[in-house]
Amino acid sequence: MLALIDGNNFYVSCERVFCPRLQHQPVVVLSNNDGCVIARSNEAKALGIRMGVPWFQVRHLEAQAGLVALSANFELYGDLSDRMMSLAAGLGHRQEIYSIDECFVDLAGIRGDLMQRSHKLRQRILQWVGLPTSIGLGTTKTLAKLANHIAKTAEHDPGHYPSAYAQVCNLGGLPQRELKGLLAATPVDDVWGVGRRLAVQLREAGVQTALGLQRLDPVVARKCGSVVLERTVMELQGIPCMPLESQPSARREIACTRSFAEPVMALRGLQEAVTDFASRAAEKLRYQKNQACQVLVFVRTSPFRREDGQHSCSVVVSLRQPTSDSAAIVRAALNGLQAIFQPGYPYARAGVMLLDLVAAEQLQQALPLGDELTSEKRTRLMQTIDGINRLYGRNAIHLGSAGLLSQGRGWSMRQQRRTPGYTTRWDDLPVVNA
DNA sequence: TCTGGGGTCCTAGGACCC
DNA sequence: TCTGGGGTCCTAGGACCC
16 A cells, blocks of 8 residues: 655645735745746635636736735755655655655555554644645555545535545455445546646547556557556556555756846847756756766747747767866756857757766776876765855855856846745744743 | 746657667 | 658657746
8 A cells, every 4th residue: 555645735735834814815936937826825825816827817916816925935845854754764664756745655554554654644744844745555556646636635625525535545455335435436547647738638539537448458548648657557457567666766967047038139048048048957966976968058048939030950069078067067957058059049048968867886987187187086076065155055156157256147037026935034934022 | 128947757759879 | 644661860849837
């Protein structure tokens, strides 16, 4: 048996922990650049605000309906996530942290009443961290996901599923008839792994609900979709196809991409942005103790501004040898940029991706050429830079081509509604007035 | 005026080889 | 008119997830 513990409206709930007046109010959290809605409170959902909708399209609800919008504060969410995860781990022997707000826990060998234990965990996370969660239990990941979805939906929409399933739902302990009823009440789109495109295809084939999908012949599922859909069908039937992964596997690629606050026309501005993105990507690379063999850089104009000329281009630059050295990675990215940049376009976005990653220790070192620092010295230099930035904040020290922070950088991210780092910065600690 | 970011996996099709 | 067969590897693009 597996449990899926999932934070309800996670980012909004994190904001509410330190700002209780946001309870019972419609609240949304916005993506980088304050562009799109990426989290909604139940009250905001009730206003009809869809996931991913551009902020400017719902902005009028601020005045009309008291909607509160906040810039994403990932530092806060990450810290509260760590706290939630360490409590959730106590439910079983093995845990897979699947995303910032959800984890699977293997309940094999756990004795006692699983429902009761799950309710206790919910209470503990709510009391100790301040976050509301839902817990779903099932014999496969897909069934645990579905159980979680039912637990969440039943809580705020008892018309859809009986409220007996609210907060904690165990599909494993259910009589067949009851399970059938729940599957029949679940639209096929709500099954994990069925996105927009597949849902359309399935509906055309006459599969409307999770029950219909469960009854599909896996061979037919494979023809209709791919091996992915086949696995989903089998998992719905209770046959595990996706093992729990308690060891996080190393990333296969690393990306740092951003939209700009304002369109950037000049090569100089793009060079600054690309330097910044490449440096950050290199930092992530060193953190996971990898080196990259290739650097991809791309720029593109806004696809939403049809009236402007459109230009979108990317290039992969191979490195002379695998490296995690910021300077080498930035140099490669800037060379790539030079090759794809075309003057006269209002660029809206750029990014750097590191590809073909290899473990840092199993590498052959090339001989240093000319006056290059030896690789040992470079490694120490990078460690020093990372240390300084950890201590004094991101970009305390950075490469010159990133430009000066004090000068107006049109490409810098817009974040006008960000809450403080309540749990991660000394200066931002909440003050309690007794 | 204003539309996120970071991932994974799968497949089809082209290039190439014998 | 008629144009092999089988295999591997790589990449671009699609679909999905949060």
